[in-house]
Amino acid sequence: MATELKMPALSPTMEEGTLAKWLKAEGDPVAAGDILAEIETDKATMEFEAVDEGTLLKILVPEGTDNVAVGTAIAMIGEEGEEVAAAPAAPAAQASDDDGEGKDVGRDESEAAITKDLPATDKSTHVDPDLPEGTAMQATTVREALRDAMAEEMRADDRVFVMGEEVAEYQGAYKVTQGLLDEFGARRVIDTPITEYGFAGIGSGAAMGGLKPVIEFMTFNFAMQAIDHIINSAAKTNYMSGGQMRCPVVFRGPNGAASRVAAQHSQNYGPWYASVPGLIVIAPYSAADAKGLLKAAIRCEDPVVFLENELLYGQNFDVPQVDDYVLPIGKARIAREGSDVTIVSYSIGVGVALDAANRLAEGGIDAEVIDLRTLRPLDKGTVLASLAKTNRLVCVEEGWPTCSIASEIAAIAMEEGFDDLDAPVLRVTNADVPLPYAANLEKMALIKPEEVVEAVKKVSYR
Amino acid sequence: MAKKPAKKAPAAKAAPKENFERPPQPERYAASQGELLEFYKQMLLIRRFEERAGQLYGLGLIGGFCHLYIGQEAVAVGLQSAMTVGKDSVITGYRDHGHMLAYGIDPNVIMAELTGRAAGISKGKGGSMHMFSVEHGFYGGHGIVGAQVSLGTGLAFKHQYSGDGGVNLAYFGDGAANQGQVYESFNMAELWNLPIIYAIENNHYAMGTSVKRHSSEPELYKRGESFQIPGLQVDGMDVLAVRGAAEVALEWTRSGKGPILLELMTYRYRGHSMSDPAKYRTRDEVDGFRGERDPLEQARQELLTMGASEDDLKAIDKEIKERVKEAAEFAENAPEPEADELYTDVLVETY
Numbered sequence: 161m162a163t164e165l166k167m168p169a170l171s172p173t174m175e176e177g178t179l180a181k182w183l184k185a186e187g188d189p190v191a192a193g194d195i196l197a198e199i200e201t202d203k204a205t206m207e208f209e210a211v212d213e214g215t216l217l218k219i220l221v222p223e224g225t226d227n228v229a230v231g232t233a234i235a236m237i238g239e240e241g242e243e244v245a246a247a248p249a250a251p252a253a254q255a256s257d258d259d260g261e262g263k264d265v266g267r268d269e270s271e272a273a274i275t276k277d278l279p280a281t282d283k284s285t286h287v288d289p290d291l292p293e294g295t296a297m298q299a300t301t302v303r304e305a306l307r308d309a310m311a312e313e314m315r316a317d318d319r320v321f322v323m324g325e326e327v328a329e330y331q332g333a334y335k336v337t338q339g340l341l342d343e344f345g346a347r348r349v350i351d352t353p354i355t356e357y358g359f360a361g362i363g364s365g366a367a368m369g370g371l372k373p374v375i376e377f378m379t380f381n382f383a384m385q386a387i388d389h390i391i392n393s394a395a396k397t398n399y400m401s402g403g404q405m406r407c408p409v410v411f412r413g414p415n416g417a418a419s420r421v422a423a424q425h426s427q428n429y430g431p432w433y434a435s436v437p438g439l440i441v442i443a444p445y446s447a448a449d450a451k452g453l454l455k456a457a458i459r460c461e462d463p464v465v466f467l468e469n470e471l472l473y474g475q476n477f478d479v480p481q482v483d484d485y486v487l488p489i490g491k492a493r494i495a496r497e498g499s500d501v502t503i504v505s506y507s508i509g510v511g512v513a514l515d516a517a518n519r520l521a522e523g524g525i526d527a528e529v530i531d532l533r534t535l536r537p538l539d540k541g542t543v544l545a546s547l548a549k550t551n552r553l554v555c556v557e558e559g560w561p562t563c564s565i566a567s568e569i570a571a572i573a574m575e576e577g578f579d580d581l582d583a584p585v586l587r588v589t590n591a592d593v594p595l596p597y598a599a600n601l602e603k604m605a606l607i608k609p610e611e612v613v614e615a616v617k618k619v620s621y622r
Numbered sequence: 623m624a625k626k627p628a629k630k631a632p633a634a635k636a637a638p639k640e641n642f643e644r645p646p647q648p649e650r651y652a653a654s655q656g657e658l659l660e661f662y663k664q665m666l667l668i669r670r671f672e673e674r675a676g677q678l679y680g681l682g683l684i685g686g687f688c689h690l691y692i693g694q695e696a697v698a699v700g701l702q703s704a705m706t707v708g709k710d711s712v713i714t715g716y717r718d719h720g721h722m723l724a725y726g727i728d729p730n731v732i733m734a735e736l737t738g739r740a741a742g743i744s745k746g747k748g749g750s751m752h753m754f755s756v757e758h759g760f761y762g763g764h765g766i767v768g769a770q771v772s773l774g775t776g777l778a779f780k781h782q783y784s785g786d787g788g789v790n791l792a793y794f795g796d797g798a799a800n801q802g803q804v805y806e807s808f809n810m811a812e813l814w815n816l817p818i819i820y821a822i823e824n825n826h827y828a829m830g831t832s833v834k835r836h837s838s839e840p841e842l843y844k845r846g847e848s849f850q851i852p853g854l855q856v857d858g859m860d861v862l863a864v865r866g867a868a869e870v871a872l873e874w875t876r877s878g879k880g881p882i883l884l885e886l887m888t889y890r891y892r893g894h895s896m897s898d899p900a901k902y903r904t905r906d907e908v909d910g911f912r913g914e915r916d917p918l919e920q921a922r923q924e925l926l927t928m929g930a931s932e933d934d935l936k937a938i939d940k941e942i943k944e945r946v947k948e949a950a951e952f953a954e955n956a957p958e959p960e961a962d963e964l965y966t967d968v969l970v971e972t973y
Contacts, residue, residue, distance in 0.1 A: 321783065347783070350814075352810065353806075353809055353810065353813070355806040355809065355810065357772065357802065357803045357806055358772050358775075358803050358806025358807050358809070358810055359806075359810065360772070361769060361771075361772020361773050361775065361776060361803055361806075361807065362772055362773075362775050362776040362779055362807070362810060363776060364772075364773055364776060365713075365761070365772065365773035365774060365775060365776020365777045365779070365780070366776040366777070366779045366780045366783070367776070368761050368773065368776070368777065369711065369761070369776065369777045369779075369780030369781075370780060370784075371779075371780050371783060371784070373776075388766060388769065389769065389772065389773075392765070392766050392769065393764070393766075393769055393773055396752075397754075397762075398967050398968070398969065398970055399747055399967045399968055400744060400747060400748040400752040400754075400763075401744050401747075401748060401752070401753075401754040401756075401762075401967075402742070402743070402744040402745030402746070402747050402748065402967055403745070403966065403967035403970070404743075404744065404754055404755070404756055405754045405756050405761065405762070406970055408970075437968050438968055438969065440969070440973070460971060461970035461971050462969045462970050462971055488973070489973050490973030534973075537973050
């Protein structure tokens with residue numbers, strides 16, 4: 161009996177690809193291990209091998225087709241001469257980000273709420289309020305925004321270089337450094353061995369010597385091997401030397417949960433680094449903030465931990481088309497103005513908070529969403545001013561609850577905003593467990609808009 | 623039925639003995655009397671400075687950890703006398719007073735740092751283990767064992783990147799030689815051909831654990847072999863032997879041949895730190911080094927042979943004693959940091 165060959169997922173996060181070329185024609189015999197086709201992902205061109213033997217009866221998706229969703233039937237294979245039943249036409253993949261390294265394969269639309277696009281009625285903003293009116297905007301992914309920030313700073317200052325695993329010839333494990341090697345060459349875009357402790361130390365030492373290194377960790381989970389240099393070498397140097405020796409290094413890379421990569425690859429280190437005096441810690445949500453703050457981080461004379469999020473890399477946001485878009489470090493942004501309750505979050509949590517705010521608006525609750533953007537130094541003023549307006553506070557954090565940024569915000573509200581509070585501060589965080597692999601358990605462990613809605617209703621006594 | 627292998631591969635392959643370029647065997651440096659006198663003065667300054675630091679520690683004027691360099695003076699002086707202050711960079715671990723003095727940094731501000739005073743080189747915020755002089759190209763003073771090896775490799779990267787012609791000298795001990803990051807650094811330094819001299823000061827003990835008890839390969843100069851970094855073992859009690867090795871190492875790195883490893887065989891007379899009674903070694907062992915191999919005494923005898931007079935050397939002794947006394951008085955009398963210094967220098971910029 162004829163069986164369908166389906167578009168394969170060639171990486172854990174691939175959602176769709178281009179069927180570049182068929183290497184077998186209809187009627188050709190196929191042996192197990194034969195290469196049937198070439199499929200392009202955003203990362204590379206991969207060969208698609210036959211698993212079973214038989215005859216290629218029918219090609220359902222012609223070569224050259226873009227955006228073929230994973231799981232789409234692309235051909236029929238069976239015994240020679242076998243009749244092929246009418247196969248369903250290949251559905252075109254929904255228009256979506258083809259650089260989406262971190263899109264959550266295996267989760268359906270409702271499950272993928274954490275990366276869901278916002279409705280048109282959404283009143284959130286993703287760019288800095290200080291921009292002059294009429295500034296031209298360009299839809300840009302977070303990935304591109306980060307790359308643009310590095311490229312612009314490298315053009316402006318020869319001291320800036322990028323170092324890390326797969327940043328140069330591979331063009332970045334998540335394609336964030338795409339094109340940098342071509343433009344700046346191997347002197348300034350440097351592939352390292354897999355040796356986080358060593359190259360974090362080399363980066364810190366180069367910064368002490370006066371260079372401006374941008375050190376990429378493939379993920380911040382691997383930076384645990386290097387945390388000694390981030391804390392003991394980079395963060396403490398200026399103080400220990402009485403202000404004599406600086407360490408202007410940027411450590412950047414994806415942080416937090418991606419998709420189905422389980423406990424050792426899914427941790428949010430925001431609270432860890434934010435607890436360390438001597439460090440600047442930035443965790444942007446939008447592409448504009450990613451660009452403006454990474455540029456600021458590279459120029460900064462202090463060591464910066466710049467926490468990105470894999471699931472946001474492929475998301476599009478407006479980025480202002482201005483020369484040299486640099487944002488101030490240590491300033492939160494009101495992502496959505498509201499009057500009834502304040503929701504404080506950062507990084508991917510902002511998307512969850514905004515989603516919740518839209519749902520709450522339908523129920524008549526007008527939530528203000530604050531994107532902290534910088535975790536250290538924390539912009540207490542913006543949080544407290546919002547609290548004074550709304551008298552209710554909910555913290556949303558894609559991370560563990562204990563000793564979290566959410567805990568810190570709650571403590572600040574207690575110490576400095578107690579008289580403004582009409583209800584206890586609530587925290588919406590991930591479950592207090594190592595992140596599980598199973599799709600259902602992972603979903604249970606991560607923050608969801610429904611939980612934010614529930615917490616907001618609670619503090620609103622509704 | 624199992625398939626027969628087509629061809630029998632050798633079961634193992636022995637590494638060839640000479641599979642990469644090696645530097646020439648160093649010769650003992652042929653110092654003039656004037657040069658040797660200068661080395662002697664520097665070593666004496668370190669010795670007297672450290673003795674005085676030990677006394678101030680006993681008086682409670684110096685706190686925390688304090689690691690003295692007594693016995694190892696020939697290493698810092700022999701190596702750093704060959705380097706160019708301001709062009710080449712130096713980095714070391716927590717036993718750092720000697721390396722600073724050997725790079726010409728003012729003893730007053732070092733001693734004042736030890737006593738935790740505002741006039742200290744780190745404004746009293748760093749202490750014995752955390753001192754720096756960017757002006758001199760001295761990059762610390764690092765308290766985490768082995769961290770200076772990666773950081774020094776970063777400084778060597780900076781020399782190469784900016785093309786300033788400088789070389790980094792990264793000191794570490796036989797104990798630090800077992801840290802993983804040392805080998806991560808070796809790998810990248812050779813891969814990228816960085817201008818760095820890795821100087822292992824083998825004083826025989828990682829705190830209380832002897833080299834034989836902590837190293838499966840106790841000949842530490844061989845530790846770079848699998849990275850193709852050549853190594854030389856040097857008599858670290860003889861300042862001219864050290865200086866001779868420094869000449870070879872600097873020639874090697876400056877000519878673009880990449881990293882080189884020196885193992886300097888030395889000995890510390892005191893405990894690991896002021897709080898270490900050093901019960902893990904015999905009195906005889908210490909006396910053997912001190913009595914027969916002392917770097918200062920060796921240099922002194924050689925100076926006399928070269929024609930220096932006892933009076934000249936006595937005058938130097940007196941001069942150094944005065945210099946250290948002045949540093950100690952400065953350090954004792956300098957005021958402590960102002961209270962508002964607590965919150966300064968955490969960050970460079972304001973946000």
